Each structure stands twice: as structure tokens, then as C-alpha cells.
Amino acid sequence: MAHQTVVSSSKLTFFFMFVFSxxxxxxxxxxRGSSLSxxxxxxxxxxxxxKSFTCGFYGVPGRNxxxxxxxxxxxxxxxVVWMANRDRPVGLESRVSLRRDGSMVLTNHVDVTTIIWETxxxxxxxxxxxxxxxxxLVLKDPNGTILWRSxxxxxxxxxxxxxxxxxxxxVSNLGRGNFGAGYFNFYFDNDNVLxxxxxxxxxxxxxxPDLDYSVFQNGRNAYNSSRIAVLDELGxxxxxxxxxxxxxxxxxxxxxxxxxxxDGNLRLYSLNSSTGLWVITWQAMAAPCKVHGICGRNxxxxxxxxxxxxxxxxxxxxxxxxxxxxxxxxxxxxxxKSQEEKFVQIPQVNFYGFDLNFSxxxxxxxxxxxxxxxxxxxxxxxxxxxxxxxxTKSALFNGYKSPDFVGSIYLRMPVSLSVHTSKPQYSNAxxxxxxxxxxxxxxxxxxxxxxYLYSFAFAVGAVEFLFIVSGWWLLFRRHGSAVTPVExxxxxxxxxxxxxxxxxxxxxxxxxxxxxxxxxxxxxxKGVLEDERVVAVKKLADIHQGEDVFWAEVSTIGxxxxxxxxxxxxxxxxxEHRLLVSEFVENGSLDKHLFTSNLLGxxxxxxxxxxxxKGLAYLHHECLEWVIHCDVKPENILLDSDFEPKIADFxxxxxxxxxxxxxxxxxxxxxxxxxxxxxxxNLRITAKVDVYSYGVLILEIVKGIRLTSWLLEDIEExxxxxxxxxxxxxxxxxxxxxxLLIEDVADPRLEGQFSRNQAAKMVKIGIAxxxxxxxxxxxxxxxxxxxxxxxxxxxxxxxx
Ligand SMILES: *[C@@H]1O[C@H](CO)[C@@H](O)[C@H](O)[C@H]1NC(C)=O
Numbered sequence: 051m052a053h054q055t056v057v058s059s060s061k062l063t064f065f066f067m068f069v070f071s072x073x074x075x076x077x078x079x080x081x082r083g084s085s086l087s088x089x090x091x092x093x094x095x096x097x098x099x100x101k102s103f104t105c106g107f108y109g110v111p112g113r114n115x116x117x118x119x120x121x122x123x124x125x126x127x128x129x130v131v132w133m134a135n136r137d138r139p140v141g142l143e144s145r146v147s148l149r150r151d152g153s154m155v156l157t158n159h160v161d162v163t164t165i166i167w168e169t170x171x172x173x174x175x176x177x178x179x180x181x182x183x184x185x186x187l188v189l190k191d192p193n194g195t196i197l198w199r200s201x202x203x204x205x206x207x208x209x210x211x212x213x214x215x216x217x218x219x220x221v222s223n224l225g226r227g228n229f230g231a232g233y234f235n236f237y238f239d240n241d242n243v244l245x246x247x248x249x250x251x252x253x254x255x256x257x258x259p260d261l262d263y264s265v266f267q268n269g270r271n272a273y274n275s276s277r278i279a280v281l282d283e284l285g286x287x288x289x290x291x292x293x294x295x296x297x298x299x300x301x302x303x304x305x306x307x308x309x310x311x312x313d314g315n316l317r318l319y320s321l322n323s324s325t326g327l328w329v330i331t332w333q334a335m336a337a338p339c340k341v342h343g344i345c346g347r348n349x350x351x352x353x354x355x356x357x358x359x360x361x362x363x364x365x366x367x368x369x370x371x372x373x374x375x376x377x378x379x380x381x382x383x384x385x386x387k388s389q390e391e392k393f394v395q396i397p398q399v400n401f402y403g404f405d406l407n408f409s410x411x412x413x414x415x416x417x418x419x420x421x422x423x424x425x426x427x428x429x430x431x432x433x434x435x436x437x438x439x440x441x442t443k444s445a446l447f448n449g450y451k452s453p454d455f456v457g458s459i460y461l462r463m464p465v466s467l468s469v470h471t472s473k474p475q476y477s478n479a480x481x482x483x484x485x486x487x488x489x490x491x492x493x494x495x496x497x498x499x500x501x502y503l504y505s506f507a508f509a510v511g512a513v514e515f516l517f518i519v520s521g522w523w524l525l526f527r528r529h530g531s532a533v534t535p536v537e538x539x540x541x542x543x544x545x546x547x548x549x550x551x552x553x554x555x556x557x558x559x560x561x562x563x564x565x566x567x568x569x570x571x572x573x574x575x576k577g578v579l580e581d582e583r584v585v586a587v588k589k590l591a592d593i594h595q596g597e598d599v600f601w602a603e604v605s606t607i608g609x610x611x612x613x614x615x616x617x618x619x620x621x622x623x624x625x626e627h628r629l630l631v632s633e634f635v636e637n638g639s640l641d642k643h644l645f646t647s648n649l650l651g652x653x654x655x656x657x658x659x660x661x662x663x664k665g666l667a668y669l670h671h672e673c674l675e676w677v678i679h680c681d682v683k684p685e686n687i688l689l690d691s692d693f694e695p696k697i698a699d700f701x702x703x704x705x706x707x708x709x710x711x712x713x714x715x716x717x718x719x720x721x722x723x724x725x726x727x728x729x730x731x732n733l734r735i736t737a738k739v740d741v742y743s744y745g746v747l748i749l750e751i752v753k754g755i756r757l758t759s760w761l762l763e764d765i766e767e768x769x770x771x772x773x774x775x776x777x778x779x780x781x782x783x784x785x786x787x788x789x790l791l792i793e794d795v796a797d798p799r800l801e802g803q804f805s806r807n808q809a810a811k812m813v814k815i816g817i818a819x820x821x822x823x824x825x826x827x828x829x830x831x832x833x834x835x836x837x838x839x840x841x842x843x844x845x846x847x848x849x850x
Contacts, residue, residue: 346376
């Protein structure tokens with residue numbers, strides 16, 4: 051466009067601005083020839099007819115920087131949902147004008163007018179700009195036809211009814227309050243599947259959906275190329291790749307947004323209209339350290355328990371003044387034969403990607419030799435999964451530490467370098483979270499050093515997560531401002547998890563009338579809350595912790611949300627009363643369907659086995675804080691109306707104290723029940739105790755009888771022998787290569803109506819899970835994976 055045109059039309063609009071800004075302040079329409087200016091940022095606003103959205107110049111106080119934006123009028127921090135110039139903030143002299151030719155133009159008028167952004171709608175007949183109730187800024191012609199809309203150019207947020215198409219990408223912000231385009235992308239990939247990708251200056255790396263599974267196993271479909279997705283008013287998202295999820299508070303009249311946050315997580319939020327704060331109602335990544343790219347080259351993401359970045363031994367922070375540029379080696383990498391090299395092992399740490407080579411079934415020495423023989427190899431990863439998986443690595447990215455990663459990374463470095471591996475490995479080099487930082491955009495508005503990305507990502511990701519969802523903030527407030535628990539107690543912590551009054555629960559359960567069950571940790575009663583939700587109220591027995599500890603523990607449980615785990619709605623802690631309020635699950639516990647005349651069909655059995663495995667895998671591998679259940683048994687598995695299993699009583703182990711479980715164990719004299727042998731051996735309890743219990747359970751699901759009977763009143767030696775005998779027999783046959791006749795194993799009541807493949811797989815998994823040596827048991831993640839391999843068997847083979 052010729053330069054002169056720009057200047058002259060800007061003079062014109064200058065005149066019109068005076069006229070129109072008087073008439074149209076806080077209107078929802080901007081007419082042709084008028085403009086909004088930064089100078090009048092407070093009054094030059096467009097507001098949607100229902101007032102929920104505002105469009106205008108969004109500025110950060112104390113900084114001469116403005117963005118032409120749309121934001122939620124009523125959220126506390128006026129959350130921005132769209133920006134025209136995210137990477138190029140403008141100064142006080144700027145304005146956005148709807149020019150006479152129909153184009154909307156953002157100009158930066160200092161000495162020479164420069165166009166910062168424009169809609170490209172010149173000579174299309176655009177007559178006015180309007181902000182709609184949906185949060186969509188549209189340009190219309192005199193007939194009302196929409197010729198341009200902001201919905202087609204999302205930044206980091208998708209609003210209800212905003213179509214997400216093959217040409218849309220959500221790009222995260224760089225940091226909190228730093229609106230520049232960051233490094234995380236949400237988009238339809240070439241295979242038609244919605245993905246999350248880290249797209250940084252050094253590398254690009256996909257991290258969602260889970261790369262260990264196929265498209266199909268992740269519940270997606272790669273064959274529908276229409277590439278369209280939408281979040282509806284009720285909070286339900288659905289996509290042509292069959293990704294589907296819903297807000298936990300599904301329903302109308304809630305303001306929602308789906309945002310790709312600057313910590314790389316995609317989250318669905320609901321606005322709490324009374325506080326103006328956002329509540330997370332769904333998120334893509336349960337484990338924040340599994341987001342790729344967050345800790346830079348050589349960095350490792352660790353939970354402390356909030357996620358943060360750290361450097362491995364032999365490495366140091368790359369840039370001390372900027373803290374978060376990843377880590378650099380303290381040695382020079384050479385590949386000369388004269389330099390002697392060693393490998394430093396860091397257990398439970400993995401780096402994703404950049405594999406030079408992957409070998410199965412080789413010894414660790416061979417793996418080491420493979421790495422030494424390749425100049426490019428910086429480290430190797432060796433997995434102790436019984437097969438010896440060896441990966442040699444040419445670069446170290448996407449590092450994370452997880453107690454459930456059964457393997458180590460071995461870093462290659464010169465022998466002469468002394469490293470301390472015995473001390474807390476990360477503390478010296480760790481990268482602290484920062485809660486605020488220097489101005490985060492350059493004057494040119496270019497991308498800023500990606501440093502800020504993760505300090506902010508972590509500080510705020512963690513803060514949002516812990517404070518909003520878990521309600522820990524209440525705890526802090528209590529300490530900070532001496533508000534009594536009673537005053538605080540009835541505040542809704544999130545839309546889901548709250549504190550209840552004892553009287554409220556007493557009347558909900560009609561004075562604890564209908565007992566649903568009774569277990570070691572207490573009795574459970576059915577109740578109906580005032581909002582007509584049916585709930586299960588558990589009176590916890592023998593809780594001796596102080597209120598604060600109890601509070602912290604239950605809020606940990608309260609933030610756990612998975613379809614195969616019973617949802618905890620809240621708790622009560624008053625005087626000596628300690629109660630938990632959870633969802634009521636219709637069909638009762640698994641034992642009532644497995645060991646009685648209520649015959650459970652095969653399809654349901656398989657679904658139950660898979661669901662329990664998913665729930666446990668979530669507890670072990672995905673939660674912010676790993677949870678070991680410690681009491682997996684059919685009585686603790688509830689079935690909903692679709693026979694989808696839900697695990698109850700998780701997270702109670704910490705509350706009721708391990709000692710009690712151990713003493714329970716000694717009371718059961720010689721019968722192991724569902725409890726792993728290490729309970730008796732005074733070993734540190736790991737997630738593998740749940741794997742053991744799961745093994746017993748899955749075998750019982752196939753056989754339809756109890757293999758252990760310590761729950762029964764009189765303990766018979768024979769009953770105990772059942773499990774041992776069965777496992778010994780089966781193993782012997784498998785070792786000898788004999789067919790394990792699945793017909794003989796499966797529940798005879800099924801009368802042959804079951805899938806041989808699935809049953810055989812389940813028996814195999816069960817046997818592996820009840821290994822005495824816990825290191826030989828699989829992890830729950832791998833159990834889920836192998837069950838999914840035969841998920842789609844048709845299960846009726848009536849004749850052959
Ligand atoms: C593809 O996805 C769209 C949107 O979800 C849906 O309407 C359409 O029916 C799908 N097409 C096929 C062939 O399944």
C-alpha cells in the first residue's frame with residue numbers, strides 16, 4: 051500500500067475519532083471511519099451486548115505497551131482471549147481504525163505511521179465492526195454479512211462455539227503476562243489428529259496424545275480428514291479425530307475457555323461468577339513434567355512436589371543470569387581415543403527422543419560399548435524391564451524424573467571430571483521458580499529468550515494447579531491471616547471440592563441411616579446433598595492427625611480426577627469427626643458381582659480389568675504426587691451403571707497410617723490375601739504392592755472365584771494354596787511350552803462365552819503381577835498397554 055494513502059486516511063480518521071468516540075463509547079459497534087485509540091483506552095471500548103466480553107486496548111500497568119485485544123469483562127484479571135498484535139505491543143500514540151475502504155488497521159503513530167496489523171478487508175464493502183456475545187469480533191457489510199471474524203485467528207484460547215479447523219493453531223503465551231507467541235502449539239497434524247507440540251528454537255517435539263500408544267489406542271481416529279473441532283456451550287469438546295472430553299462441571303450458563311497455557315498444558319476453565327476466578331475443569335496433561343521442551347537441553351524436570359527444572363551431575367545451568375536456558379556440560383566433549391571416559395548413572399531419569407539406536411535384550415555392558423563406539427553418543431538409557439532395552443542418545447532433551455521409570459540414564463563424561471552423585475543430585479544446580487521477571491517483550495516485540503518460558507510456566511502452572519484446584523490456598527490463608535477454619539470452611543474451594551459441615555452430612559445421610567459398607571478405614575453411608583447429588587459419606591475411623599495434616603492430605607485426594615477413580619467431592623473435619631464425601635456409584639462393589647450368583651459377563655470383566663489398570667496407572671504414574679493405593683481388592687472396586695469400574699479408598703493409606711496395615715497383615719497369619727509379600731518383609735513400600743494386588747484381582751476376574759480368602763472368617767490353608775498352586779501350575783506349563791488350556795482356567799459359569807485371547811492375556815498379566823520379586827512385576831502403565839493390545843477382540847467364539 052502506498053505510504054501516502056496511509057497518512058492521509060489516518061488524518062481523516064483523526065477527525066472522525068472525535069465525533070464518534072463520544073457517541074460510541076462502550077457500544078458494541080464501531081462504524082466505518084471511526085477508531086479506538088490507546089490514549090482513550092479506558093473509554094474507547096466495544097462491549098458485547100450481554101457485556102461478557104470487551105474489546106479494546108489492553109495494557110499492562112506501568113508499562114507503555116498495549117495490545118488490541120478481546121477479554122472477559124467479568125473475570126478478575128480480565129483474561130485476554132484474543133490479541134491482534136501479540137508479538138508487537140504498541141505505544142500511546144496508536145489506534146485501531148475501521149477505514150473508509152473497509153479495512154481495520156492498527157497503526158503505531160510516532161513519527162511515521164506504521165501498520166502493525168490489519169484485517170486485509172480493504173474494498174470488500176465492510177461497513178462496521180461488532181463484538182458479539184460469543185466473544186467474536188466481526189466485520190460486516192451493510193447487509194449484515196460477515197466478511198472477517200477474529201474467531202478465525204485464535205491466539206492461545208478457544209471459546210465455546212468457535213470452530214477449530216485445519217487452519218487454526220493455538221499458540222501458548224511466552225509466560226504469565228507475557229503475551230508474545232510461545233513455543234507450545236495445539237493443532238491438527240498431517241495425520242488428521244489433534245496434537246500438542248513443543249516447537250522451540252532448538253527442537254520440535256510432540257508430546258500429546260501419549261506417544262507410547264498408537265492413534266487408535268489413544269482413542270483417536272486418523273481417517274476423518276474434515277479436521278474440525280468445537281467446544282460447545284455445555285463444556286463438551288468434540289473433534290473429527292474423535293477426541294472428546296467434557297468439563298467436570300458440564301452445564302449451561304457457565305463462561306468457559308480452552309487455553310493452551312504457557313506451561314504447555316491445554317486446559318479447560320470455568321469462570322466462577324462470584325469470585326471472578328477460573329477453575330480448571332479438564333486438562334490434557336496430568337503429569338506436567340511430561341510436557342516436552344520445558345527444561346531445555348540437558349535439563350531434567352523433577353517434582354519437588356511442584357515441577358521444576360534441574361541439572362544432572364557434571365552439568366551446570368547454561369546461563370546463570372537467565373536461569374532457565376537448560377544446562378551445559380562442565381566438560382569438553384571430544385571423541386579422541388586418548389581421553390578416558392566414564393558413565394554416570396542417574397536412576398529413574400529418562401530423556402525422550404534423539405535415539406541413535408535402540409536394541410532389545412542386550413546387556414548393560416554391550417549398551418555402554420555401543421555408546422562408546424559412536425562419537426555422537428552423549429548418553430544411553432537402559433531399562434531394567436526384564437528385557438534390557440538400550441537406547442543411545444545423540445542429545446538430551448525432554449528429561450524428567452519419575453519413580454516409576456524402571457531404568458536409568460547413563461551420562462558420558464571424562465573420567466577426570468569428579469561429580470557428586472550421592473548427595474542430593476539436583477539441589478546445587480536447580481533452577482528456582484521465579485514469580486516475576488523483567489519486562490518480557492523487547493522493543494521490537496520479537497520473541498524473547500525462552501528462558502522466561504519455564505520460570506513462569508512453572509511458577510504459575512504450579513500455583514494455578516495447587517491453589518485453584520486443590521484448595522491449598524485455603525490452608526495458606528489460614529496461616530497467613532488467622533481466619534478461623536469455621537469461617538473458611540464453607541467456602542467452595544473449587545466448583546467440585548469443598549468442605550462440609552458435620553450437620554450438613556448428618557442431615558444428608560438422615561443421621562447415618564443407610565450403611566453401604568464397612569471396611570478397615572471406616573463405615574460408608576448413603577446420603578443426598580441439598581443440591582440433590584447422591585453421595586457416599588465415609589466416616590473415617592482412627593484418624594489421629596492434626597487438622598492441618600488431614601486437610602493437606604484430603605485436598606491432595608480431592609484434586610485427583612479420573613474416570614476410573616471414585617470422585618471425592620469434599621470432606622468434613624470438625625472436632626473429632628473426619629469424613630469424606632464422594633460420588634455414589636450405583637452398582638456396588640466388584641465382589642458382589644464376581645463371587646455371587648450375579649454373573650458378570652465377559653465383556654464387563656474385561657472392561658473392569660482394563661479400567662482398574664487405568665485407574666491405578668493414573669495414581670502411580672500421572673498424578674502430581676504419586677499415590678500408592680495399598681489396599682486394592684474387589685471390595686474397593688465399585689461399578690457404575692455401565693459396569694465401568696471406579697477405585698475407591700485411594701489416598702487413604704497415608705491417612706490411616708501404614709503401621710495399621712502392617713499390623714493387619716500380621717493378623718492374617720500365613721494368608722497373603724491381596725497383599726504383596728514385601729509387607730511382611732519390612733521393605734519400603736512401592737507402587738509394586740498395588741501391582742501384586744492387581745495380579746490377584748485379575749486372576750480372580752478370569753476365574754470368577756476368590757483365590758485368597760483372608761477376608762473370610764475362618765482361614766483355611768487350602769484356600770491360600772489356591773493362588774500359589776494355580777500360579778505354580780501355570781508357570782510350569784508355560785515354561786515347558788505346554789498350552790495353558792484357557793478353557794480350564796476361565797470361569798465355567800461363562801459357558802465358553804469369552805475371548806480366548808483376552809483371557810490368556812489376562813492370565814499372563816496376572817501371573818507376572820504376583821511375582822514374589824517385585825522388580826519382576828510389570829508397572830501399571832505397561833499392564834494397560836498390553837491389555838489395550840487385545841481390546842477389540844470379539845468375545846464370543848461359540849463353536850470351533
Ligand atoms: C468426520 O467428522 C465430522 C465432525 O466430527 C463428522 O461430522 C463426520 O460425520 C465425520 N465423517 C465420517 C466419515 O465419519
